[in-house]
Amino acid sequence: xxxxxxxxxxGKPLDxxxxxxxxxxxxxxxxxxxxxxISSVAYAVEEILVILIAVVGVASYKYTFFTVTAVIAxxxxxxxxxxxxxxxxxxxxxxxTVAKENLGEIPxxxxxxxxxxxxxxxxxxxxxxxxxxxxxxxxALLPFSVPIAxxxxxxxxxxxxxxxxxxxxxxxxxxxxxIASILIMLAAGxxxxxxxxxxxxxxAVPQAMGDLSxxxxxxxxxxxxxxxxxxxxxxxxxxxxxxxxxxxxxxxLTMLALLMVVIFGGTSYMATLYHAVPGYDVTVLxxxxxxxxxxxxxxxxxxxxxxxxxxxxANTSYAGLPLLLSLAARDGYVPKQFNTRGGRLSYSNGIIMxxxxxxxxxxLYKGETHRLVPLYAVGVFISFTLSQLGMFRLWLKTRxxxxxxxxxxxxxxxxxTSLTVLIIAYSKLKEGxxxxxxxxxxxxxxxxxxxxxYLNLSGQLTLYPGEVRQETESIQVKKxxxxxxxxxxxxxxxxxxxxxxxxxxxDIVAFHVSxxxxxxxxxxxxxxxxxxxxxxxxxxxxxxxxxxxxxxxVESEEHDYQPGDMLTVVMPQFIVDKAWRxxxxxxxxxxxxxxxxxxxxxxxxxxxxxLDR
Numbered sequence: 001x002x003x004x005x006x007x008x009x010x011g012k013p014l015d016x017x018x019x020x021x022x023x024x025x026x027x028x029x030x031x032x033x034x035x036x037x038i039s040s041v042a043y044a045v046e047e048i049l050v051i052l053i054a055v056v057g058v059a060s061y062k063y064t065f066f067t068v069t070a071v072i073a074x075x076x077x078x079x080x081x082x083x084x085x086x087x088x089x090x091x092x093x094x095x096x097t098v099a100k101e102n103l104g105e106i107p108x109x110x111x112x113x114x115x116x117x118x119x120x121x122x123x124x125x126x127x128x129x130x131x132x133x134x135x136x137x138x139x140a141l142l143p144f145s146v147p148i149a150x151x152x153x154x155x156x157x158x159x160x161x162x163x164x165x166x167x168x169x170x171x172x173x174x175x176x177x178x179i180a181s182i183l184i185m186l187a188a189g190x191x192x193x194x195x196x197x198x199x200x201x202x203x204a205v206p207q208a209m210g211d212l213s214x215x216x217x218x219x220x221x222x223x224x225x226x227x228x229x230x231x232x233x234x235x236x237x238x239x240x241x242x243x244x245x246x247x248x249x250x251x252x253l254t255m256l257a258l259l260m261v262v263i264f265g266g267t268s269y270m271a272t273l274y275h276a277v278p279g280y281d282v283t284v285l286x287x288x289x290x291x292x293x294x295x296x297x298x299x300x301x302x303x304x305x306x307x308x309x310x311x312x313x314a315n316t317s318y319a320g321l322p323l324l325l326s327l328a329a330r331d332g333y334v335p336k337q338f339n340t341r342g343g344r345l346s347y348s349n350g351i352i353m354x355x356x357x358x359x360x361x362x363x364l365y366k367g368e369t370h371r372l373v374p375l376y377a378v379g380v381f382i383s384f385t386l387s388q389l390g391m392f393r394l395w396l397k398t399r400x401x402x403x404x405x406x407x408x409x410x411x412x413x414x415x416x417t418s419l420t421v422l423i424i425a426y427s428k429l430k431e432g433x434x435x436x437x438x439x440x441x442x443x444x445x446x447x448x449x450x451x452x453x454y455l456n457l458s459g460q461l462t463l464y465p466g467e468v469r470q471e472t473e474s475i476q477v478k479k480x481x482x483x484x485x486x487x488x489x490x491x492x493x494x495x496x497x498x499x500x501x502x503x504x505x506x507d508i509v510a511f512h513v514s515x516x517x518x519x520x521x522x523x524x525x526x527x528x529x530x531x532x533x534x535x536x537x538x539x540x541x542x543x544x545x546x547x548x549x550x551x552x553x554v555e556s557e558e559h560d561y562q563p564g565d566m567l568t569v570v571m572p573q574f575i576v577d578k579a580w581r582x583x584x585x586x587x588x589x590x591x592x593x594x595x596x597x598x599x600x601x602x603x604x605x606x607x608x609x610x611l612d613r
Contacts, residue, residue, distance in 0.1 A: 026251050030172075035309055046283060079257040094320075095386055099389070100112075112447065113440040118379045120354060121358075122313060128365075131367055148367075156355070160315065178308060186262075285302075285306060325350040333450055337349045379436045395407035481570060484572075486512070520540070554596070
């Protein structure tokens with residue numbers, strides 16, 4: 001049943017040879033990789049206005065446009081510098097790979113941890129903002145904003161588990177619909193303004209309480225920088241593009257920048273013309289669209305496509321984070337399971353982890369975008385800064401042809417992103433950014449612990465030249481086999497017959513732990529009556545313990561077992577046809593295996609007895 005449901009939702013498994021067909025071209029890759037940055041217009045302009053409007057009143061619209069212009073300038077710097085990253089790191093990894101190879105382990109892990117948190121927060125923020133877009137169009141759904149966001153995360157997770165190519169085709173069309181809708185809105189809004197249309201603010205604009213200060217300006221800039229998340233994702237996901245993958249990734253990155261300039265800049269300009277007021281149940285973008293279109297079909301297309309593009313922003317994380325985790329797993333910093341492809345050739349463990357983590361955040365923060373946004377800008381810009389520093393050091397070290405102007409580009413990027421990190425840290429620390437910093441530190445510690453475990457494992461398992469013969473000759477195996485018997489039935493008899501073949505006439509006993517003397521006596525009588533040709537050892541357990549008497553017997557010398565000898569414990573186990581029927585049987589066999597397998601001189605063999613029903 002579960003397998004049929006999985007096939008229905010995710011699709012039939014793909015052969016390894018079909019991996020090339022799961023790559024994205026530019027047309028399908030743009031909506032996946034660029035949607036995070038493009039979607040920022042749905043909340044980044046609003047976040048800037050929230051900071052400014054309560055203090056400077058109607059003047060906030062002018063300052064918002066200037067702030068967005070500064071954010072776009074920073075975007076251009078980042079895009080140019082990340083094109084250089086794509087040229088030199090074709091296997092992806094972005095800031096993590098750049099920082100680790102050029103700055104060292106801790107900077108690399110810092111970048112990795114920052115990106116992980118940024119990707120998870122992107123999904124949480126995007127789906128929460130998508131839910132806000134829906135409730136703005138249909139206010140009656142406002143109490144259900146959290147379930148709506150969770151439903152979006154579930155659909156995104158399932159869609160991406162179906163594979164890169166199919167998820168791109170599922171989500172690309174709505175993204176292009178949003179781009180068309182927003183461009184139509186910008187064009188119509190500009191034409192109406194040129195024709196002398198006088199906008200009436202849908203809500204009263206607050207009176208100015210003071211003038212624009214330096215610290216207020218940097219707070220607004222920090223809020224707008226939330227719209228730059230997602231630029232990193234293209235350099236992380238280079239292997240997801242069709243060959244030549246680097247060229248495809250650079251084209252997507254350039255188109256992202258062009259769309260961002262037009263859409264982000266144009267929306268902020270519309271805000272200055274139509275005086276949308278943040279802080280109400282209707283988003284700023286919905287207010288602008290309502291004034292330009294009225295509440296007709298175009299308005300609802302805009303709102304629906306806005307909700308979808310915000311979910312598409314989450315899809316950028318679904319494309320980038322699993323690849324990042326696969327690289328970190330390959331290096332031994334996260335569990336190796338994240339480097340395993342699922343049935344549809346996607347890194348399914350990373351996808352599932354991302355969906356669960358984002359869902360938890362949405363529930364904890366009640367789907368409120370304004371509470372989530374301050375958490376992730378600082379982490380994203382830490383990774384940006386480390387990437388710029390790593391590339392700058394690369395040029396100074398290699399000094400390859402053209403290194404000077406490339407170093408200048410990354411040097412400018414380093415200065416601007418470093419300054420932005422300081423600004424965001426100052427303005428967002430009290431709003432919750434400190435939580436992100438703590439989480440980054442915790443992730444770095446966990447990745448170091450994971451790496452240490454894998455190093456220890458490798459050190460103990462690695463065979464060096466000459467050790468194969470030495471280890472083989474040093475092992476003197478004397479066969480000791482113990483068959484665990486509860487009742488004498490078909491299952492235990494199958495295990496006994498298997499054990500006899502395994503022991504080949506050497507040391508073999510059947511072992512029974514008795515908690516009921518009468519039952520033990522019946523077993524002994526039946527054993528003799530059936531003529532079982534191996535000895536039966538019965539140990540009475542007055543406190544009804546099963547495992548401890550067995551361990552005591554295993555570690556004793558009653559059966560000529562010497563420390564260093566290999567001992568095999570054979571046990572029968574019922575295998576039911578339906579998983580839920582396991583509730584009818586105890587889990588003693590599981591607990592015995594768990595206990596015995598910690599002894600390096602004991603092998604545990606389970607002999608299955610499959611029940612028909």
